Amino acid sequence: MDLSAYLEFAETTAREAGQLTLKYYQTAEAKPEFKGDDTPVTIADKAAEQLIRERIGAAFPDHQIVGEEFGESDISDQGSNHRWIIDPIDGTKSFMRGVPLYAVLLALEIDGKVEVGCAYFPGLDEMVSGATGVGAFWNGKPCSVSQEKALDRAVCAHIDTAYIDRAGKGEAWKRLQNAVYYNAGWCDAYGYLLVATGRVEVMLDPVMAVWDCGPFPPILKEAGGYFGDWQGNEGKIDAGEALATNAFLKDEVVAVLKG
DSSP: OOOOHHHHHHHHHHHHHHHHHHHHSGGGGGGGGEEETTTTTTTHHHHHHHHHHHHHHHTTOOEEETTTEEEEEGGGGGGEEEEEEEEETTTHHHTTTTTOOOOEEEEEETTTEEEEEEEEEEEEEEEEEEEEEEEEEEETEEEEOOOOOGGOEEEEEEEOOOHHHTOOHHHHHHHHHHHSSSEEETTTHHHHHHHTTTSSSSESSSSSHHHTEEEEEHHHTTTEEEEEEETBBBTTOOSSSSSEETTTTHHHHHHHOOO
């Protein structure tokens, strides 16, 4: 199976899981529980991840799986070099408040490199996806990052600024927010979609898990941009942080963050 087929599977599965979340969206059933790290989880998070795991298990029974809610699969002894990465709802804080800026994230890692990714936003019926050598797509049509070359004309999307301070990266963030034209709090996965579709130039997060990052390396790469850590290491999803930019601004943004 080539990457186009994997991409089609990811898009179909993410959309199906997203439609499931809408059954709970803006209902009393979306009331969250809070995990040990004080992050929320809802019945929709768990149901969506279970659906995705079932679809992967039926289509690719020898593939490994890691997801936010149910952890690692127990088939690693089969030696598969394919691993699916699931975030059933990225942006649960938005979901539980009835805000549509949440996403189902699904990615396929092959031999340790993410090659296929999809982010579907059910509340908006908006999808960004991509696969290495296949392209990047926004609602099924090719997409690309912006062509802005001046950092002082760039728009930067970001998470809660207090969260950046608590992560110990406040000084780097202050340098960047002073260097760009405008800072907009379009956070979670939607910020990365905005970079991939050319509507903002920069998105960054000070703390990220692999399932938060999963889809974005191939999407940003194929769209002509960068996704990686704050140090400029492209494609890295396990650094605990994330940065996306267009290609023109990547080196300058990294330099500002480094100070």
